Amino acid sequence: MGHYDAYIKGHDIPDTFTFDLIAPYKSKKSLIFISREDSNEFAKKLKCDIVYIDPPYNSRQYSRFYHVLENITCWRKPELHGVALKPDPENMSDYCRNKAKIVFKELIDSLDCKYIVVSYNNTYESKSSSSKNKMTLEDIETALSARGEVQQFETSHNFFNAGKTDFNDHKELIFIVKVK
Numbered sequence: 001m002g003h004y005d006a007y008i009k010g011h012d013i014p015d016t017f018t019f020d021l022i023a024p025y026k027s028k029k030s031l032i033f034i035s036r037e038d039s040n041e042f043a044k045k046l047k048c049d050i051v052y053i054d055p056p057y058n059s060r061q062y063s064r065f066y067h068v069l070e071n072i073t074c075w076r077k078p079e080l081h082g083v084a085l086k087p088d089p090e091n092m093s094d095y096c097r098n099k100a101k102i103v104f105k106e107l108i109d110s111l112d113c114k115y116i117v118v119s120y121n122n123t124y125e126s127k128s129s130s131s132k133n134k135m136t137l138e139d140i141e142t143a144l145s146a147r148g149e150v151q152q153f154e155t156s157h158n159f160f161n162a163g164k165t166d167f168n169d170h171k172e173l174i175f176i177v178k179v180k
């Protein structure tokens with residue numbers, strides 16, 4: 001399915017797993033470093049031209065869906081529980097909770113940059129509560145417009161959907177803010 005929330009029953013899936021390294025992008029003009037810090041802490045130390053933000057959309061915690069990859073990367077073998085054999089929860093994000101709009105505004109307010117780019121989608125009307133967006137478009141617009149002029153672009157897109165929710169009129173949105 002592409003994530004590790006549960007096993008697919010009744011399928012004979014080969015148990016081989018390949019993990020190819022990505023080719024690092026090399027440029028003399030840009031500085032590349034990767035941080036595993038909480039975005040809101042990391043953002044306070046950043047001064048740059050453009051910040052691109054692609055936050056979680058709903059209450060589904062990424063760490064509960066991608067724990068297998070995380071544990072391979074960290075080379076850990078934690079104790080697993082339940083039918084789906086999951087480790088204890090870790091890295092639970094406020095962006096997947098009702099606090100999402102508060103932490104998003106805090107993040108946006110703390111940015112020291114010329115442009116802010118945010119991608120989001122319109123699944124806030126989803127029938128499934130876990131697919132429902134934790135921030136409305138209005139929440140995003142309110143936070144972004146406090147920092148400058150906001151432009152919004154949208155495109156129709158097929159939504160990744162492993163459940164029963166019917167996402168009609170699914171749109172991917174990009175907000176671009178020229179910071180005052």
Ligand SMILES: C[S@@+](CC[C@H](N)C(=O)[O-])C[C@H]1O[C@@H](n2cnc3c(N)ncnc32)[C@H](O)[C@@H]1O
Pocket residue numbers: 037038039040054055056057062063093094095
């Ligand atoms: C929509 S995905 C972004 C996917 C990414 N842009 C890509 O194309 O692979 C949201 C990501 O934000 C991460 N995340 C959630 N809360 C976070 C936080 N407070 N600080 C840093 N990352 C967070 C999730 O683990 C997830 O990887």
